Amino acid sequence: MGMQRTLVIIKPDGVQRGLVGPILTRLESRGLKLVGLKLVEVSAELAARHYAEHLGKPFYDGLLAYITSGPVIVACVEGTSAVQMVRNAVGATNPLNAAPGTIRGDLALDIGRNLIHASDAPETADRELALWFTDGELAGYKRETDRWIFE
Numbered sequence: 001m002g003m004q005r006t007l008v009i010i011k012p013d014g015v016q017r018g019l020v021g022p023i024l025t026r027l028e029s030r031g032l033k034l035v036g037l038k039l040v041e042v043s044a045e046l047a048a049r050h051y052a053e054h055l056g057k058p059f060y061d062g063l064l065a066y067i068t069s070g071p072v073i074v075a076c077v078e079g080t081s082a083v084q085m086v087r088n089a090v091g092a093t094n095p096l097n098a099a100p101g102t103i104r105g106d107l108a109l110d111i112g113r114n115l116i117h118a119s120d121a122p123e124t125a126d127r128e129l130a131l132w133f134t135d136g137e138l139a140g141y142k143r144e145t146d147r148w149i150f151e
């Protein structure tokens with residue numbers, strides 16, 4: 001699979017717990033390129049649009065309260081197969097089932113405080129990136145290290 005961009009959100013618990021650096025370091029160290037990054041105080045409207053697929057589920061109200069409970073860090077990262085790459089690095093939705101070595105498997109305990117969101121498919125990534133970033137907020141640039149990361 002070729003180059004992809006995907007959306008990452010460090011949820012309010014990640015910001016409150018001081019885990020923004022450690023989480024971004026994991027993605028950066030993997031070789032993924034940051035092309036967008038900002039801190040956002042999420043409105044109820046944006047939260048509802050982002051999590052529209054979960055409307056009506058038992059955890060929906062709690063999920064919206066969670067994601068709007070404090071500022072989040074929103075990132076767009078780019079790399080080969082970035083969507084699946086980041087999902088694998090994030091781990092299973094329930095930290096109980098998240099493998100050690102994953103972000104949730106190493107840093108979280110509870111499904112309702114699982115630290116991070118990552119787009120689940122390329123089409124989802126496109127939709128979510130358009131929701132969270134304007135085109136002007138995403139940078140196109142070359143890294144000198146790319147030839148050491150991509151063949």
Ligand code: IDP
Nearest residue numbers: 059062063092093111112113114116117118120
């Ligand atoms: P994902 O974040 O791994 O893609 P989804 O199934 O898309 O998982 O659920 C979105 C988010 O909703 C989860 O990351 C988690 O914060 C929350 N969530 C999902 N299922 C539950 C649940 O059973 N209880 C509480 N929160 C949940």
Ligand code: MG
Nearest residue numbers: 117118119120
């Ligand atoms: Mg999801």
